[in-house]
Amino acid sequence: MTLGIGGAGSRLAVKLDPGATIVNVSQIELEKTPAEHRILAMVHAARGQLQGSRKDPAIGRAAFASVKDELLALCRNSLLFASTGGGTGSGMTAALLEELATRDDIPPTEKAVFALLLPHAERESAEYVNNTLDFLRGPLSLAIDTGNTGNIFLFSNRLKFESRLPEDEYNTMLVDSLQVFLAIPEKCAQLDLLDGHIDPEDFSLFMSRPYFNHFTYFEFDPAKPFGEQLRSNLNPLLLLPDNPIEALFLLEVPADADPAPFYDLIDFFVDQEVTPSYTVVRNSQRGKYFVTVSLLYSRKPAELVEDFSRISEKRARAKVRKSLEQHVTLPRLEVNLERETKRVGKEKGATEEDVLAVLQRIGKL
Numbered sequence: 285m286t287l288g289i290g291g292a293g294s295r296l297a298v299k300l301d302p303g304a305t306i307v308n309v310s311q312i313e314l315e316k317t318p319a320e321h322r323i324l325a326m327v328h329a330a331r332g333q334l335q336g337s338r339k340d341p342a343i344g345r346a347a348f349a350s351v352k353d354e355l356l357a358l359c360r361n362s363l364l365f366a367s368t369g370g371g372t373g374s375g376m377t378a379a380l381l382e383e384l385a386t387r388d389d390i391p392p393t394e395k396a397v398f399a400l401l402l403p404h405a406e407r408e409s410a411e412y413v414n415n416t417l418d419f420l421r422g423p424l425s426l427a428i429d430t431g432n433t434g435n436i437f438l439f440s441n442r443l444k445f446e447s448r449l450p451e452d453e454y455n456t457m458l459v460d461s462l463q464v465f466l467a468i469p470e471k472c473a474q475l476d477l478l479d480g481h482i483d484p485e486d487f488s489l490f491m492s493r494p495y496f497n498h499f500t501y502f503e504f505d506p507a508k509p510f511g512e513q514l515r516s517n518l519n520p521l522l523l524l525p526d527n528p529i530e531a532l533f534l535l536e537v538p539a540d541a542d543p544a545p546f547y548d549l550i551d552f553f554v555d556q557e558v559t560p561s562y563t564v565v566r567n568s569q570r571g572k573y574f575v576t577v578s579l580l581y582s583r584k585p586a587e588l589v590e591d592f593s594r595i596s597e598k599r600a601r602a603k604v605r606k607s608l609e610q611h612v613t614l615p616r617l618e619v620n621l622e623r624e625t626k627r628v629g630k631e632k633g634a635t636e637e638d639v640l641a642v643l644q645r646i647g648k649l
Contacts, residue, residue: 287365290367304320309376344374351376352379368402369416396433438498468576478565480563480564495529499519503574506545526581534577535564538568
């Protein structure tokens, strides 16, 4: 099952799976996305059903109550897409994570996997960044601490902005990338097995771990250290990973090539104090070795918050500085008080002595 919450999450979910179920508070937004199954979450204000949540997560949170039971049932063993910066995706997913955190231990086979799209903090609006900070500080941290989620993919809009990509093109890149990782069990079943084994149950168990998942893939050169190649080929669509707690890889070996280089990968992970799950297969369609690797890491949301807070504060300081630079400075007027007083006194019909006496009495002369 694939779920999409909010506009951004729905577009990604349907691109990955045309049979996905999408959820939104806006009837108009639901109709824009060609999904097979649509769920309209209700908000109190009729205007909200037309305008959506307008970057306000509180609206998404309030609407969650109308679809709570349905979403809790649908998210079992599902892949859920949502944006952390908007209103519907951020608010409704936050409420869902908090609800999952209150449950008794959820079996591995029923845990939801979350693909979260984070804003590029240096390029997107302050509302998106602040919504993301609240999301990371609270519900995501709580859900991870309880262990009631599966893997969490932290996709970033950074590449989209730095490469100036249209949203649909970027979404296609993101989904195509994710499909390479998700295809591991299918490749293990279809290609000739040379060593190791990752069956669908093994893969599902790996996906049920409550950790962040950074996956990547690249052509592997056995003549070069694997660690160097891994570091230079990290997935630009995802946030950078931390030290792995668990790892998994699929090595595709060209026709007639020696499968022994897979030991180099195992040695690398053992040096990292991680024993990986792996499969080595023969793929006659490959001209070079090709590796798909996944790193699970437990970088706490608090550390992610620090990254976003640092950028948010930097932007806030820049805004204050620009405001000060644009502040209009009034020219200083040099006024001879005695001369001006005599002039005003004359206009008002007072004698010069009367005006000077008043100024002396109040200490101005």
